[in-house]
Structures are given as C-alpha cells and as structure tokens.
Amino acid sequence: MANKNNNHNSQWQAATQVIHAGAVHDDPHGALVSPLYQTSTFTFDSSAQGSARFAGEADGYIYSRLGNPTVTELERRVAALEGLPAAAATATGMGAVSAAMLAFLRHGDHVVISEAIYGCSFALFSELFTRFGISVDFVDMTDANNVAQAVKENTKLVFLETPANPHLKVVDIAAVKKAIAGRDIRMVVDNTFLTPLYQQPALFGADIVIHSATKYLNGHGDVVAGVICGSEDDIALIKSTTLKDMGATMSPHDAWLILRGLKTLDVRMQRHCENALFVADFLRNHDSVERLFFPGCSDHAGQKLMQGDNPQMRSAGAVIGFELKGDEATARAFLDKLQLITLAVSLGDAETLIQHPASMTHSPYTPEARAKAGISDTLVRISVGLEAADDIIDDLQQALAGK
CATH class of the missing domain: 3.40.640.10 (Type I PLP-dependent aspartate aminotransferase-like (Major domain))
Structure with missing residues (x-):
C-alpha cells in the first residue's frame, strides 16, 4: 500500500x-x-x-x-x-x-x-x-x-x-x-x-x-x-x-x-513572532536599553522590505538585539541575573535563549571586525521563545532592575 x-x-x-x-x-x-x-x-x-x-x-x-x-x-x-x-x-x-x-x-x-x-x-x-x-x-x-x-x-x-x-x-x-x-x-x-x-x-x-x-x-x-x-x-x-x-x-x-x-513550523513561528513584538515593545521603552535592533520597530530599515504587494519579508521574525547602557560588565551582570530565560547560544527553540555575541557566537571576529560590523561589547541577542510573553518580560524586568 x-x-x-x-x-x-x-x-x-x-x-x-x-x-x-x-x-x-x-x-x-x-x-x-x-x-x-x-x-x-x-x-x-x-x-x-x-x-x-x-x-x-x-x-x-x-x-x-x-x-x-x-x-x-x-x-x-x-x-x-x-x-x-x-x-x-x-x-x-x-x-x-x-x-x-x-x-x-x-x-x-x-x-x-x-x-x-x-x-x-x-x-x-x-x-x-x-x-x-x-x-x-x-x-x-x-x-x-x-x-x-x-x-x-x-x-x-x-x-x-x-x-x-x-x-x-x-x-x-x-x-x-x-x-x-x-x-x-x-x-x-x-x-x-x-x-x-x-x-x-x-x-x-x-x-x-x-x-x-x-x-x-x-x-x-x-x-x-x-x-x-x-x-x-x-x-x-x-x-x-x-x-x-x-x-x-x-x-x-x-x-x-x-x-x-x-509540521508545527507555522504555528510555532506565529507564537515566536507574536511574543517578539511584546518583548521588543518592552525593551524599546526601558531606560536601561541604549539601542534596540528589531525589524518590527517603525524606525528599522526592515520596514521598507515588509511593505508592498510582494514584500521580501513577511514578518519581523523573533530574534532581537539590544545594547545596554554601560559596559561589557553591565551586560554580563544582566545576563547572570536572568532566571527564566536561558543563557545559551542558538535560536528558534521553544525556550527563550539569550547570549552575548561579542564573547560567544561572534568571538571569532577580531575586535576591529566586530567594530566594523557594529557588534558592541554591550550588545545582547535574544531569541524569543514560546513561553507566555508576560513571563519573559517579567524576567527581563527583574534582571534589568537597577541597571
């Protein structure tokens, strides 16, 4: 058969x-x-x-x-x-x-x-x-x-x-x-x-x-x-x-x-991207965040690629980069305070993952190449997972407290 x-x-x-x-x-x-x-x-x-x-x-x-x-x-x-x-x-x-x-x-x-x-x-x-x-x-x-x-x-x-x-x-x-x-x-x-x-x-x-x-x-x-x-x-x-x-x-x-x-890619991506919009909105308005990198933001260059009858991008995705005010020690202290969000490289998992590119995924870059590519010591990358968005945001909030 x-x-x-x-x-x-x-x-x-x-x-x-x-x-x-x-x-x-x-x-x-x-x-x-x-x-x-x-x-x-x-x-x-x-x-x-x-x-x-x-x-x-x-x-x-x-x-x-x-x-x-x-x-x-x-x-x-x-x-x-x-x-x-x-x-x-x-x-x-x-x-x-x-x-x-x-x-x-x-x-x-x-x-x-x-x-x-x-x-x-x-x-x-x-x-x-x-x-x-x-x-x-x-x-x-x-x-x-x-x-x-x-x-x-x-x-x-x-x-x-x-x-x-x-x-x-x-x-x-x-x-x-x-x-x-x-x-x-x-x-x-x-x-x-x-x-x-x-x-x-x-x-x-x-x-x-x-x-x-x-x-x-x-x-x-x-x-x-x-x-x-x-x-x-x-x-x-x-x-x-x-x-x-x-x-x-x-x-x-x-x-x-x-x-x-x-088989679950479509439903997973919908939840990933929906959560990312909530997380990005929170980070955009937080005093400890110096700069936000997310195509879903109105001032991001990705917006022009998400418009028209045949847009190149049909979503902003669910990965967010953001720079913290302070220095590398500030970024590391923030990462070490997280309780729900998992400190790990990779992305696209059910779990929300966060990492420090300059010392982790992009450590093969020379300092000069990182500077040219715009990868600062305070840049953090988060892959927004499938948890309840409020729980992800609460964890970010407590880790950013006092920064």
Missing part, C-alpha cells in the same frame, strides 16, 4: 505546506508518519544492480552518506517551501555553508561577503578561504552599491544573511542581485532567521538558499543540521562533490526529527 504523492502545490497556504509540501513516502503498512530509514547501507539485488547504481545508470540508494529515503523526503519538503527545485541536507548549518560555497570555488577566485554574519561563517571566509587562495571582501550590503564596487573579474559568489546575525541588519536581496546582474556570480542567502514562511530569497534573485535547520525548522533544540536549496544542477554538483567527499551529510534520525518539527 502506497501513500499518496503529495507534490508541492504553490496554491497551498503556509500552514498546509509545512505539513504536506514535498511529502512522498511509500509504506507497505500505510503508516501516516514517514518511516525512519535508520540504516548505513542498502542491499543490492545483484552485483549488476550495485554497479549500475554506482555508475548513476539506475535509481536506488547505496549508502546513507550518498543518500537516504528519510533525508530525501526532508530535502523535498524544504525545497518546496523555498520554491526551489532541489535541496541537499547537511550535518550542520556550517556544513551547509561550507559545502555550498566550496562547490563553486577554486584557488584564485574571489567572493564578496556581508560584513554582518554568524561568527563561524566569518571565520570560514576570513581564515580558511584565504589559506586556500580564495580572496574575500567583507562589505556593508545594506547599500547594494558597495557590492557593485567590490565585485571583480574573478568574483564567483556573493554571500549574505538577512536579517543578519546578531543585530538584525537587513539586506535588499533584489538590489544586490541587480548589482551583480550580467555577471556569472551566484548569490547565496542564509535564510535561517525568517524561515521560508516569512521570506523566500529565490523570489528576489537568490540562486542558493541556506538554512541552519538546527534552528526554527527543527525547533526543539535536539538536532544540529543544515539544508541547501537551489537548482537541480547546483544541488547535484554540491551533493556529488563537496558534500559527498567532505562527509557533512545529515543522519537519517536527524532528518526524521526535523520532518516532525516542520
């Missing part, structure tokens, strides 16, 4: 897509939930079949590093949500960044990177890339002219996050695409913070879209994983080269957990 083939339907609303888009599985017992294929290898009916699969002349699975039915279903689902033809699942979010970028680069190439990105992405580009003869320029992409000016004859890739980690700078994806128009340059966009529900970078010109599936796609804090979405040809190249040979492939059990998490 085979379950129906739930191919992507572009007319479905988001709440339906996260449950049904891309879902294809065959189970002889008619299981509603997709089976978990927890196996490292797959058997062949004959030596000829095995040889044909290795040669790419016959369909079928060989070894879970090269492909697994559970992982394949997750790839189909996320690709459908992003509106792209194909996807590759990876062991971590950084596995996705590394595999996607290195598949298209070689010694002597040049890349243009947003100056505001996740700390480990910054380390990858600024340290590892340069070791292998790939030149890198970090620019402020909030002005697309900076991208146009940074592009060289040997530029192969442009990479950006929007909203950016950790202070929620936003980038006009269509403007960056226009800045590199007419050149053989791929644009890679990390869409982790908004998810495909609230931003689909491919609609605005992105060639490759990356997610740390550790975050909202999974949503339960029990998986580290990544996903790369793109064209059939680009994903096939990534899978057959860097992903296969570097070995940063996703385990089937992790894929199964993320498939489970995806």
Whole structure:
C-alpha cells in the first residue's frame, strides 16, 4: 500500500505546506508518519544492480552518506517551501555553508561577503578561504552599491544573511542581485532567521538558499543540521562533490526529527513572532536599553522590505538585539541575573535563549571586525521563545532592575 504523492502545490497556504509540501513516502503498512530509514547501507539485488547504481545508470540508494529515503523526503519538503527545485541536507548549518560555497570555488577566485554574519561563517571566509587562495571582501550590503564596487573579474559568489546575525541588519536581496546582474556570480542567502514562511530569497534573485535547520525548522533544540536549496544542477554538483567527499551529510534520525518539527513550523513561528513584538515593545521603552535592533520597530530599515504587494519579508521574525547602557560588565551582570530565560547560544527553540555575541557566537571576529560590523561589547541577542510573553518580560524586568 502506497501513500499518496503529495507534490508541492504553490496554491497551498503556509500552514498546509509545512505539513504536506514535498511529502512522498511509500509504506507497505500505510503508516501516516514517514518511516525512519535508520540504516548505513542498502542491499543490492545483484552485483549488476550495485554497479549500475554506482555508475548513476539506475535509481536506488547505496549508502546513507550518498543518500537516504528519510533525508530525501526532508530535502523535498524544504525545497518546496523555498520554491526551489532541489535541496541537499547537511550535518550542520556550517556544513551547509561550507559545502555550498566550496562547490563553486577554486584557488584564485574571489567572493564578496556581508560584513554582518554568524561568527563561524566569518571565520570560514576570513581564515580558511584565504589559506586556500580564495580572496574575500567583507562589505556593508545594506547599500547594494558597495557590492557593485567590490565585485571583480574573478568574483564567483556573493554571500549574505538577512536579517543578519546578531543585530538584525537587513539586506535588499533584489538590489544586490541587480548589482551583480550580467555577471556569472551566484548569490547565496542564509535564510535561517525568517524561515521560508516569512521570506523566500529565490523570489528576489537568490540562486542558493541556506538554512541552519538546527534552528526554527527543527525547533526543539535536539538536532544540529543544515539544508541547501537551489537548482537541480547546483544541488547535484554540491551533493556529488563537496558534500559527498567532505562527509557533512545529515543522519537519517536527524532528518526524521526535523520532518516532525516542520509540521508545527507555522504555528510555532506565529507564537515566536507574536511574543517578539511584546518583548521588543518592552525593551524599546526601558531606560536601561541604549539601542534596540528589531525589524518590527517603525524606525528599522526592515520596514521598507515588509511593505508592498510582494514584500521580501513577511514578518519581523523573533530574534532581537539590544545594547545596554554601560559596559561589557553591565551586560554580563544582566545576563547572570536572568532566571527564566536561558543563557545559551542558538535560536528558534521553544525556550527563550539569550547570549552575548561579542564573547560567544561572534568571538571569532577580531575586535576591529566586530567594530566594523557594529557588534558592541554591550550588545545582547535574544531569541524569543514560546513561553507566555508576560513571563519573559517579567524576567527581563527583574534582571534589568537597577541597571
């Protein structure tokens, strides 16, 4: 007995897509939930079949590093949500960044990177890339002219996050695409913070879209994983080269957990974002807060990307950055006073998480690079969770008391 083939339907609303888009599985017992294929290898009916699969002349699975039915279903689902033809699942979010970028680069190439990105992405580009003869320029992409000016004859890739980690700078994806128009340059966009529900970078010109599936796609804090979405040809190249040979492939059990998490993505994101609006309103009016970074604020540059009939951003998201009045010691004292809110890196979990970027997620930045990117010693980043908003705010209030 085979379950129906739930191919992507572009007319479905988001709440339906996260449950049904891309879902294809065959189970002889008619299981509603997709089976978990927890196996490292797959058997062949004959030596000829095995040889044909290795040669790419016959369909079928060989070894879970090269492909697994559970992982394949997750790839189909996320690709459908992003509106792209194909996807590759990876062991971590950084596995996705590394595999996607290195598949298209070689010694002597040049890349243009947003100056505001996740700390480990910054380390990858600024340290590892340069070791292998790939030149890198970090620019402020909030002005697309900076991208146009940074592009060289040997530029192969442009990479950006929007909203950016950790202070929620936003980038006009269509403007960056226009800045590199007419050149053989791929644009890679990390869409982790908004998810495909609230931003689909491919609609605005992105060639490759990356997610740390550790975050909202999974949503339960029990998986580290990544996903790369793109064209059939680009994903096939990534899978057959860097992903296969570097070995940063996703385990089937992790894929199964993320498939489970995806089903509640829409309802979770609604609560995350609703809570974030309440928390941002509280922080905006608190005397101890020097500056608030949140696209939901009326004076944030993200507002212009949330307007019109086809806005790039359909929500402000649920990550907030804010600078406290005082110095680094002030910020640390505040963090250490929190009781409900969890002091931990990452984001997108049911729990509200808070951290100090300068000494934690963005510690790979040099002090000079942090200053250029606007990551101050008093900057705090909070990922607003699913608890009652009043309880989150009460905890912030007591920790800020006397600051």
